[in-house]
Amino acid sequence: MTQGSSGRSAVARGVDTGLDRPVLLAVPLALFAVVEVMARGAGPGTDFVYGVLLALGTTLPLLLLRGQVLVAATTVTVACLTSMQSDPMVLTVAGFAAQLIVLYGLGLSAGRPLALLLILPYLVFALADTSEAARRYAVLIAVGSAGLAATGSDRRARTNAAALTATEQIMADTLVEHAARGERARIARELHDVVAHHISMIAVQAETARLTTPGMPDAGAKRLLDIGDTARAALTEMRRLLGVLREDSGVRAPQRRPQPGLTQLNELLDEARDASGTFARLIVSGQVAPLDPGIELTAYRIVQEALTNIRRHARGAAVDVELHYADDVLRLRIRDNGPGPPASPSSPGHGLRGMRERALTVGGELRTGPAPGGGFLVEATLPIPQEEGT
Incomplete structure (x- = not known):
């Protein structure tokens, strides 16, 4: 569950990043579309208002790309097709560019099938009995949108695969680290139980021999005392090293003795x-x-x-x-x-x-x-x- 959620989150972050810039183009393209309608010489009146509304309908939906890609793509497509059916045709260059952008975004976020579904009306429009200019625009939009939708879909697949690979690597690293910690804890127990046991016996035997052997020379007693002190110092140092080992120092100790x-x-x-x-x-x-x-x-x-x-x-x-x-x-x-x-x-x-x-x-x-x-x-x-x- 965690792995899938992480992968989906990474994909979502990749889609958002890829659509940041197209969203910023919404207002400039809308202004450019309105200026283009005015430049065509349409004076104040119903045709002018109709053209401005279509110009805005083909560009401003780009603002919805980050959250509602399908709504934005559908709105722009409907507005563009309506603009191409007008007589004369009022589709602007800005609207043409916006159509390509939203279909790229649709391919990036939802994959190819939905993008191809919105391209299909342009193919139908190109085969219909319309003006030559409208058919040319329809063919250009269909071809360009298909290419950009495929590009967006491929990028989405790569982002998804990269996120999945990264999540799998994190999970694998976590499992390896968990196994390593368990192994270090086991080694610490074995080292303490086996080695410390024998070192403590050395200390006890040295002390016992020093105190119970009659007539022992002073030099021999001193040597036995030194052996006991050395063994006890070794036990102290081993306890310190075991503390380090328990804190994941990475120490390894092979085990060869029968259990x-x-x-x-x-x-x-x-x-x-x-x-x-x-x-x-x-x-x-x-x-x-x-x-x-x-x-x-x-x-x-x-x-x-x-x-x-x-x-x-x-x-x-x-x-x-x-x-x-x-x-x-x-x-x-x-x-x-x-x-x-x-x-x-x-x-x-x-x-x-x-x-x-x-x-x-x-x-x-x-x-x-x-x-x-x-x-x-x-x-x-x-x-x-x-x-x-x-």
């Missing part, structure tokens, strides 16, 4: 235990069945990001990861016994936003907040397609 699923959750929890020495357990209930890869990947990434946030904000806290398989949904809960959310929470970071976006992409929802009895709770409900739940 993980729920069968890799135990490995993910093992990594969390090894990195921080925390207690983490996986609780599964319901009838376990393979799910759509997109749902499994979404659930895996949500757990991964939740564990990363726990290591960052509640180091050492115990974690329960619960999966409940129902007929139509997969329910996911990640709970820790840490200090819970801060008293004055700031705006949510990329992690919580990414988890929420992931849940929405598969038609699910995600809730976060303080857990009953203390700690932090992440709950996600992901719908299972009917064929996957049976």
Whole structure:
């Protein structure tokens, strides 16, 4: 609907522009026609008034070209034919020019069929038993009007085609831009979930090794401290870059690793235990069945990001990861016994936003907040397609 409306608007603008100048000729041509009637020597009287009225009838309708092209063309044609039937003929040169102009405008705005319909009376007039001068004028008007009407019609077709092409290009560019934005958002989530997860593990492992290794030399402890500081600085820089990426910077990142699923959750929890020495357990209930890869990947990434946030904000806290398989949904809960959310929470970071976006992409929802009895709770409900739940 939008595309068609834009195309029609562009055509209308092209027609208006093409008829601006002919409209400005209306008054000069009318004055010229009246002067021509006077120059023919007609004195005051009925014939003079009749000639002036016909002169004005063949020229002043040009004023209607921009809004009422068909009315203007019909009026001028009737006035010209009436002028040619008079004895003597009172058609003026200005009226002749106005006839050509209005038929060009008719072809420009309405196409050839209507223009040809108004040319037909001149062909009939040329074959009728009229004066030689009237027949010559009729032939000249018919031939000239046909050529100008065809020119106007061709210009109208070109304007229409150009407007349609421009509208299609705008629509295509909009679709490409929309797809690019979605792809950049997906890349940002993948980059944050995968790379940030491993960098945070480096920081935690370096800090844990520095604090738990007995008899470590000062130089070794300093190196481990530097590694942790570097990893944390890398996480800060990555968050800044992710903000830029989310603002459509155009960054591209190819994806080559196989997508993980729920069968890799135990490995993910093992990594969390090894990195921080925390207690983490996986609780599964319901009838376990393979799910759509997109749902499994979404659930895996949500757990991964939740564990990363726990290591960052509640180091050492115990974690329960619960999966409940129902007929139509997969329910996911990640709970820790840490200090819970801060008293004055700031705006949510990329992690919580990414988890929420992931849940929405598969038609699910995600809730976060303080857990009953203390700690932090992440709950996600992901719908299972009917064929996957049976």
